[in-house]
Amino acid sequence: DWTPSAFVEETVEDLKNKLGDDKVVLGLSGGVDSSVAAMLLHRAIGKNLYCIFVNNGLLRKNEFEDVLHQYADMGLNVKGVDASARFLDALAGKSDPEEKRKIIGRVFIEVFDDEAHLIKNVKWLAQGTIYPDVIESVSATGGPSATIKSHHNVGGLPDFMKLKVVEPLKALFKDEVRRVGTSMNMDSHLLGRHPFPGPGLAIRILGDLTPEKVRILQEVDAIFINNLRSWNLYDKVWQAGAMLLPVNSVGVMGDERTYEKCVALRAVESTDGMTADWVNLPYEFLQKTSNEIINKVKGVNRVVYDISSKPPATIEWE
Numbered sequence: 001d002w003t004p005s006a007f008v009e010e011t012v013e014d015l016k017n018k019l020g021d022d023k024v025v026l027g028l029s030g031g032v033d034s035s036v037a038a039m040l041l042h043r044a045i046g047k048n049l050y051c052i053f054v055n056n057g058l059l060r061k062n063e064f065e066d067v068l069h070q071y072a073d074m075g076l077n078v079k080g081v082d083a084s085a086r087f088l089d090a091l092a093g094k095s096d097p098e099e100k101r102k103i104i105g106r107v108f109i110e111v112f113d114d115e116a117h118l119i120k121n122v123k124w125l126a127q128g129t130i131y132p133d134v135i136e137s138v139s140a141t142g143g144p145s146a147t148i149k150s151h152h153n154v155g156g157l158p159d160f161m162k163l164k165v166v167e168p169l170k171a172l173f174k175d176e177v178r179r180v181g182t183s184m185n186m187d188s189h190l191l192g193r194h195p196f197p198g199p200g201l202a203i204r205i206l207g208d209l210t211p212e213k214v215r216i217l218q219e220v221d222a223i224f225i226n227n228l229r230s231w232n233l234y235d236k237v238w239q240a241g242a243m244l245l246p247v248n249s250v251g252v253m254g255d256e257r258t259y260e261k262c263v264a265l266r267a268v269e270s271t272d273g274m275t276a277d278w279v280n281l282p283y284e285f286l287q288k289t290s291n292e293i294i295n296k297v298k299g300v301n302r303v304v305y306d307i308s309s310k311p312p313a314t315i316e317w318e
């Protein structure tokens with residue numbers, strides 16, 4: 001029978017034999033799969049694992065800095081690449097959801113390829129692919145690996161995609177990946193993180209993106225997620241986030257009429273993201289969170305809670 005510690009021992013041994021002194025490049029997303037894959041490879045080949053963590057400017061508030069520190073503390077050989085401006089420039093004026101996804105996928109590949117070229121004699125591309133990704137072929141929730149796979153036909157194969165591929169988690173389900181992470185003493189916060197889409201906040205800002213809209217949504221999302229944590233609700237929810245709607249609505253502040261943005265909060269229960277139910281969050285939680293958002297986030301005067309299930313609604317609004 002399968003145990004996480006035996007899996008770690010065997011996999012590290014296999015990776016050592018397979019990789020020898022070769023160099024390996026891996027894209028970290030901040031998510032569970034790529035982080036656990038990195039840790040296994042790190043145990044096997046140490047500094048010969050070159051991790052790249054790209055900031056696409058569409059991550060949660062402070063996520064890039066926080067997670068990068070965490071990766072460094074884990075001993076990983078990681079390089080953080082802040083490409084926010086490159087992504088946001090490419091996205092300027094674009095409002096179609098699929099077009100936004102394609103642009104993000106393309107820019108990610110360009111940035112990753114540039115970085116991979118800086119590593120001399122790299123032989124392997126490591127990915128955090130798990131078993132459900134293998135059967136679906138494109139991950140519903142994956143980060144860089146899903147992005148790479150679904151966009152590899154743009155303008156010929158980038159060089160890093162010609163590398164040999166190593167996927168140490170390919171036979172595992174999500175809960176097994178978490179158990180493997182736990183048995184390597186990885187941080188429970190990191191292992192318990194909600195799924196987050198590769199295109200990030202871009203598909204939670206309906207319509208076109210501006211740096212100001214990203215900032216507003218980061219603030220709103222941070223209040224929502226921090227409150228879920230402090231109310232001990234975070235682990236009871238499968239995924240949560242906020243959507244910035246492309247409507248302004250009238251409000252009042254003091255004697256003044258305001259005409260500002262509306263945000264929708266979404267929290268769902270699910271097992272795999274294919275179907276989902278909205279979570280019955282306590283009214284008091286919603287009340288406090290709504291007040292805090294409206295009081296603290298300039299530019300927002302209305303908060304709504306999404307009570308739609310999937311199907312027919314999707315989890316993301318785009």
Ligand code: XMP
Nearest residue numbers: 140141142146195197198199273314315316
């Ligand atoms: P939907 O909105 O389709 O989302 O109900 C189901 C799950 O997939 C995630 N999602 C994505 N993940 N790239 C990703 O890596 C994407 O383009 C993408 N679109 C949706 C979503 O966050 C949810 O977990």
